[in-house]
Amino acid sequence: MFNQKLTTVISLIGSLLIVLGCTLLLPIVVGFIYGEELVYAFIIPALLSLGLGFITQFKFKKGKINLTTGMLVCALGWITISFVGALPFYLKLDYTYLDTLFETVSGFTTTGITVFTDLSNLPKSIQFWRCLIQWLGGLGFLTFFLVVTFRGQAGLFQLFTAESHKINQSRPVPNIFKTVKILWGIYALFTLLEIILLKILGVSLFDAITHSFTTLSTGGFTNYDASIAYFKQTGYQYYKLIEYVTILFMTLGGINFLVHYKVLTGEINALWDKIEMKYFWAIISGVSSLIILDHYLAFPFKWSGLERTIRYTLFQVVSILTTTGFATEGIITSFYPALAKQFFLLLMFIGGCVGSTAGGIKIIRVAILNKLLQREVKKIYYPKHAVLPVVVDGNKISDQEIFKTVALVFGWLILIVIGGAITAISSNLSAWQAFSGIFSALGNIGPFYFSVEKMQSLSAGIKITYIIGMLAGRLEILPIFVLFSKQAWRR
């Protein structure tokens, strides 16, 4: 009845559910601490998840894992954990299942678009779960799953294919599982560091933990409708420092974690010696400068407001380039004229570094395309048979890699066109707003050019489109196309 491929896929997703079941127990602890009576909202999904997981382990045997299986597990795995992970929200809160699914996908994919309102009055355990799924999704739930459950079976390497941008570059140790463990170690360390810093600056332990979860994962969920602006609005003494700390850790989240590994082991140069890091710093400083300039072309310059303008701009540029999506001065306000709005859309498209927790098409791909363009121009005036490879960081980029990059970017554009059209046809949003929404979903960013209330009120069709968009963005497009390909299931 089932072919071997399907059996393997089901078995692996079963193990995934066991891991998810265990993580579902954590919010229960939070619930107990705060004396909340909603334990069932987590117990039921946890038991369901563990039960289904163990049954599949019993019933389905794992076969050989190849590239296709890896892609399929990846795509279906993310969908499955989202469906189950949504249950606590659905059981406890007063939202439709679609809305809670939307919120969960937005969480796991670290997109951070929310359809929940009155966030600060949600039960603590729910707030915690909401931020925990972002943290788990940050470095990839599947890589987390591998760290927790496996000890290096060779075939499982293929499982990484769809999340390969997290780990495929110059690993510190030859064993890929050790590499992933090191990355999660660094991730946990940074999270702990941010928790301590925020606590010192007067943030409550609960807020410090949850906000650190969503900063390092570049997820962008917060416990407050006002996002990070909450700390200023409610009069925290060190709100400026809280914002600077957030800028720092968003930046860390947007950088390749292998770079962090190098820096932590003494190789400070790694922060700027590769092309992706050079672009990263150049984009942040260049775009920030232009936006500050544009701001002062529209508003009178005052020395007293300069620190604020720089802080706001840096915060917003880093927040959007790293696809975190935290807001201080909302991007809808008139603080920024048109230039910033354009750049923000561009930054959403570019996103962070490979191997980071950020979304977008990733800086290295823009660099590769840029090198390709330069090469093609050179070809025109070089002798006909001159060999002109595309070189990045001293390595020749293979044609295969260029083609893959192009396919990804083009697939991205197609999904933006389709998603934008669906949004436009089934809502009364303007063309610009409709584009910004699907950009935000695909890039796993969060903010867009219409209100949260408007997002909630959109049709089911649009919400489903965004769900697919968020998953497609997180999985880097190609697995989604594989999922919808009949041939892939057969072969």
Place this chain on the structure above:
Amino acid sequence: MFNQKLTTVISLIGSLLIVLGCTLLLPIVVGFIYGEELVYAFIIPALLSLGLGFITQFKFKKGKINLTTGMLVCALGWITISFVGALPFYLKLDYTYLDTLFETVSGFTTTGITVFTDLSNLPKSIQFWRCLIQWLGGLGFLTFFLVVTFRGQAGLFQLFTAESHKINQSRPVPNIFKTVKILWGIYALFTLLEIILLKILGVSLFDAITHSFTTLSTGGFTNYDASIAYFKQTGYQYYKLIEYVTILFMTLGGINFLVHYKVLTGEINALWDKIEMKYFWAIISGVSSLIILDHYLAFPFKWSGLERTIRYTLFQVVSILTTTGFATEGIITSFYPALAKQFFLLLMFIGGCVGSTAGGIKIIRVAILNKLLQREVKKIYYPKHAVLPVVVDGNKISDQEIFKTVALVFGWLILIVIGGAITAISSNLSAWQAFSGIFSALGNIGPFYFSVEKMQSLSAGIKITYIIGMLAGRLEILPIFVLFSKQAWRR
């Protein structure tokens, strides 16, 4: 003092000026017919052009023409004829030289963005020149120049490189110069046909000629501020038929002229048997249907208004896909909700077929990228060493061609980002408007989401940006990059 490359470039541009000088004599005839006293406005530039042309022929010797020389002649040639072609406007009308240069570049590149107002009161000879330069630019002034002046020297083939999309596909006859002559013959034939049809429908001979010039060239200039809507607004009995005729000839202008050649020689299949034509018809019918659907989701359906809705939509879709830019119902009005606005931007990007007079990145390139995406998805689930070429119309597309396509599209996106940023930073346009303007310039379209008056009032920096954008779009990006490359001049 001059290196050989520069000498050759100057000499060729000199011959180009001689041809331009001759065409500048045509409006003088028109001026005589209408008894206008502005002969000097054409005589001076004509003499200047002829004079400079003959001097360079005398002083500079042509050397070997290679790919780089071709690109440089192409880029500089277009700039030169624009500078000289602007003189009649500057000498006779009350605009700055920059504005007249803008109008001329907009003309030669068949963009059709106008900074002139009160068009119907311009002198006839000026109106004629304005539309003639679009007609000359349509199939490429450089190819026109070759037809007129050369008889098949082998090296000159390279001159076509930058306009190669006009002729590089399956030529009907092996001799490239004969091919170009055939194409211009068909072009002239269609123009004549439209003139006759418009005349029959009650349009004055002058309007019939000038509007046919700008329809077949997908240029989009008209003699009236209201564009084609003029015929309805001023009560022409057959205004609907005039609009349908215009739709027909815009469509013809947007199709590869080699397809026309095949059809005219009996091969009717050519209209749909290649992938580019399939996409062409699919885009027109698909997008029109969706826009009509979207219109009726926003407005109540009435049978009586159906013909009008179809006609308006078809007109606008064809006008924008073929990058003509004629308007009936203005695209700024509320006739079309957000979906159409998005699609129009998409169509501007795509543009018409290669070998047509249309701008944009050209349909075939979208098809190639689409095939590449499909191939990359297949690669995932096919055996590792399976050979999967990108096949279009039964031919394997070479890696080289794919790379060139990607470079072109990526260069396009970079110019949109830069142009959009310059527009946003030095105007008070919204982000969406600023994007639409540079989209329109690069795609050689014409319309955008702000008024003509607004366009006129924009800063010199923006106008220069658009001039570069229009030329870059017309020359398909790469020659512009070559022009700004020091190495290209040396090698």
